[in-house]
Ligand SMILES: Nc1nc2c(c(=O)[nH]1)N[C@H]1C(S)=C(S)[C@@H](COP(=O)(O)OP(=O)(O)OC[C@H]3O[C@@H](n4cnc5c(=O)[nH]c(N)nc54)[C@H](O)[C@@H]3O)O[C@H]1N2
Ligand SMILES: Nc1nc2c(c(=O)[nH]1)N[C@H]1C(S)=C(S)[C@@H](COP(=O)(O)OP(=O)(O)OC[C@H]3O[C@@H](n4cnc5c(=O)[nH]c(N)nc54)[C@H](O)[C@@H]3O)O[C@H]1N2
């Protein structure tokens with residue numbers, strides 16, 4: 001380095017007047033990478049840098065989203081005061097004014113239309129404490145049965161499949177550290193390289209150790225590049241493909257007979273089901289050559305150890321829960337679970353995608369995975385909450401169905417925390433109309449999102465840098481997110497906001513909390529004896545032991561690293577196999593002459609969900625400034641589409657305009673559009689309203705569409 005440069009850097013350094021550091025965890029995906037914000041004061045401005053911190057799951061790694069996470073938090077558009085809509089315009093209000101408006105509207109709606117006329121819509125990006133409190137808020141402060149959350153659109157298929165098959169749902173049955181020792185790994189409908197980048201070294205290590213990796217995806221992605229075998233399945237046919245693999249395993253006697261007879265129910269039914277099918281049928285239905293189906297069956301059955309991972313590619317279909325169950329059928333048929341290097345992982349999505357599905361935000365659920373329709377569970381929780389069991393509402397409906405209830409006139413008001421459903425729900429025009437139809441909408445957010453624009457009151461929430469609490473990561477490890485950055489201006493924590501509204505409604509005595517830790521201590525008791533038992537977890541232990549994997553029922557319990565070693569969670573200790581049909585029970589959007597192509601949707605590395613946060617980050621937004629459609633060059637040629645031009649994509653429900661991106665990495669019959677953009681690029685205008693009948697998951701990953709150049713007339 002020259003003298004001049006050195007002098008320059010020294011002078012620059014001298015300008016740093018003070019430096020402060022703040023620990024937290026990334027606000028984005030389920031890896032929950034631990035991080036530190038370094039804030040330097042340089043003359044009149046502040047400079048922020050984010051660095052990774054060591055921890056058992058991500059070992060100090062960060063991806064590009066984590067490194068830039070602070071950018072949206074300090075963005076000028078961050079909400080800093082409550083806003084109330086007056087004559088169609090948002091005006092700044094005090095908390096007292098906002099709370100008074102909320103109280104009078106909630107009371108008048110509930111007096112006129114009954115308690116259930118108020119609904120609550122929650123999120124898996126909030127802490128365990130807040131998810132727990134939101135469930136309690138709905139049932140105790142509002143006494144409504146209508147509560148559900150955005151995780152319905154995310155984890156519900158996997159959760160329902162694991163519950164049916166194993167008797168309980170913790171995303172990973174094993175610790176993440178076992179991945180490198182597995183000999184054969186199936187990655188089904190997951191793009192970890194872009195969606196959970198800091199997990200990749202575990203799979204890279206497995207590969208170095210000689211593992212055979214199979215990826216199932218209609219597109220080549222940074223993840224499928226890691227694989228030894230890429231199955232380019234036709235969208236929506238994973239259940240059939242898994243039947244093919246099962247058929248080969250069973251007919252070629254590659255099953256683990258001892259495991260099946262000791263630990264599994266229902267095998268005979270599955271055997272009969274696959275015997276009635278032919279591999280030729282499955283090949284033509286799924287687009288996967290028989291020889292590849294055979295290869296997967298042979299490799300997975302014959303290697304000593306094996307793991308299967310699924311994510312939204314398999315799960316976000318109207319038969320998503322059945323498709324996942326069929327992958328679990330494969331796992332059970334060869335006995336690859338409950339042992340080192342053998343198990344299942346549903347790759348969780350949002351930061352608290354695991355914890356937020358356990359403690360009572362779901363329509364049919366009470367804390368600790370208890371059920372709202374189970375009399376014993378109701379009695380236990382009523383006692384913890386100090387309410388009368390008979391006053392606890394019964395079960396409500398799923399996230400999307402709440403918008404149907406608004407159209408039906410059953411719901412008139414909604415409190416929505418940490419979600420942007422106009423962009424994230426299927427049939428988005430219908431959802432937008434529903435939100436417009438509400439007589440009162442309160443949105444709690446960091447920004448004026450597309451959905452918040454329709455609110456009557458917007459309340460400013462704190463961010464990952466400011467809001468302390470626990471988050472349960474992809475492994476099922478409960479972690480403590482330290483967060484001590486001061487809240488800007490009049491911003492409050494989500495949990496404080498709920499306590500204050502409850503107080504305003506005269507229910508303050510049930511919400512006496514002074515800190516997140518106070519709430520956690522009640523959650524511990526509420527979850528005690530439940531499936532997701534957190535009783536043994538304390539803030540002190542989380543700090544000392546760097547997180548604990550649940551169930552952790554007592555203070556001296558070490559947490560449960562590997563599940564199902566000796567028994568499953570059904571009452572007889574056995575796992576349950578149930579046969580799966582090749583064809584979805586709810587018809588999928590079929591292609592036809594008018595809509596000849598499959599559309600599937602998903603993510604890119606630099607944006608997060610509906611993009612409200614990442615579109616505000618200069619470094620991330622610059623990587624993908626707008627949406628695009630991935631299309632095969634042969635398909636583009638057929639429909640007269642040139643590269644990098646605007647195209648119109650239409651389904652039976654609506655149309656969007658995005659830029660074309662020609663790529664031979666995608667199937668010729670399939671288009672791919674990410675869902676991080678709104679308005680004319682909101683891909684959910686195209687997605688249909690049909691739901692999986694078991695778990696109410698929408699079919700985000702399959703719509704029938706047509707594509708035309710946007711320059712064409714008509
Ligand atoms: N960068 C980034 N990371 C994220 C997020 C984000 O928005 N951006 N979101 C987080 C959240 S909440 C979630 S849920 C996860 C999602 O993580 P993933 O589920 O991995 O992400 P997706 O891109 O939705 O879908 C994964 C893959 O499924 C493929 N696919 C589509 N249709 C099918 C099909 O029918 N069968 C099969 N086998 N595959 C199919 C797609 O081509 C895609 O590559 O990511 C988390 N991490
Ligand atoms: N077509 C299609 N649609 C999909 C999917 C798909 O693959 N394809 N994936 C689905 C999946 S998996 C998911 S998880 C959903 C998610 O979709 P959404 O639930 O809409 O999630 P976000 O876009 O993260 O919206 C979160 C909102 O909360 C705000 N926010 C962030 N942090 C906080 C906080 O701490 N407190 C509060 N109060 N607000 C906060 C953000 O500014 C943002 O406005 O989308 C689903 N929709």
Ligand code: SF4
Nearest residue numbers: 026029032033063066
């Ligand atoms: S987005 Fe996920 S992988 Fe990337 S830094 Fe954040 S938590 Fe880690």
Ligand SMILES: [Mo]
Nearest residue numbers: 153154349350
């Ligand atoms: Mo998700």
